[in-house]
Amino acid sequence: MGRGEESRERILAISLKLFMKMGYRGTSLADICKATGLTKGALYHHFSGKDDLYVHALDSFFQYSRVPRWMTDQTLSLRDRIHQGFKELDSSKAWIMDTVGSSQDDAILQFYSFLYEATRRCPEYQQRLDEYDRMKHQALADVFRKAQETGQLRKDIDPEATAIELDALLQQLLYLRFVNHRVRMDDFLLEQMVENYWRRLVPLEHDISKDSRGLPG
Template sequence: MKTTKETILKESFKLFLAKGYDGTSVPDIERAAKITRGAIFHHFANKEDIFKQSADYFVLSFLEEVNYGEEYLNSATPLKAFMGKSLKIIEARMEKFLQKTTEKITPASFMSFTLYLKDHYEGWQEKAIEYEKLKIENWERAINLAKEKNEIRPDTNTTLLASTFHNLYMGLSYGGALVDKLSIPELQRLWDYVYQQQTIK
């Protein structure tokens, strides 16, 4: 059961995605959440506070660090296993996003919202950089293990390969949002191609 604060955050987030920050008013939030203004300001200082907390609640939770499990650590092909697990996590994350919003909200709206945060949420850039760092580190861990187990060439540049996998995902996410949404099969196809270039023949 949602709390009043969660209801306000969810409805506000949907409005910010659909109409932008400037296009969303407090009366809009009142109507969407079916909550009085007094109840809104009981939980939040102002519209900016709602905006920042909705970003923390939805965007950061969408990007938050996840548990990749230990299966890939024990696999004879840890990088291949890590790729498969990552694809499942991305797909589940996309489904969760659609469930939390509505069919009217598109991935493009989400991308636009995250870009807006860069210039309108102090400290957001640092959070984004930390997210990127953690993702690259996870890839590097899997790649180094793959080198140890002779899954891929020992002379593979770990950092470069990790960045390639991650940047392919980010690029397809933004590119896919322009048309519809990220294509999991296309991401898998590109990851598999990069992977095949590094395996020991």
């Protein structure tokens, strides 16, 4: 990567954090110049204006995302996949804080506000989010379907609906991991949630204790 490309990437990274923190309207070219240490002329060397910079910053953020590994790792049992999904909430929280550039709990609000504004101003990025969700739900549905075939999962549960439900549950818990004191601080409570969720999925005749991780069967 040449120096020009490095400078461009640096501008995009810094601008993205400003757009996340202050929104499109609240972020001026003067703010970006101050944060990057560049003149407006230097910015115009890379971008035609604020709109062009905003779109490129969004494009760098909404680039193709891979489905989380725990959803596709064939070496994990169904029980371990679900446990890993809950366990990765904290790594997702750390990623959001780093992306927004804030260690405060309101980082999640800034993040969601940024997503809402970005997808309303540029609907094509909503399509990218929808496609990412579709890939996640398909991966999870495949996992649940195979688990039904092997007897690990109740056969009266719809795999597609269960996939969407689990993804929605994890997103809600991620939010609570920021704003709810007990959910944020009590790791054992999170383990109990994993166990409760697992009990709802397995057949009644299934020996839950065989798949538990030290919690009562």
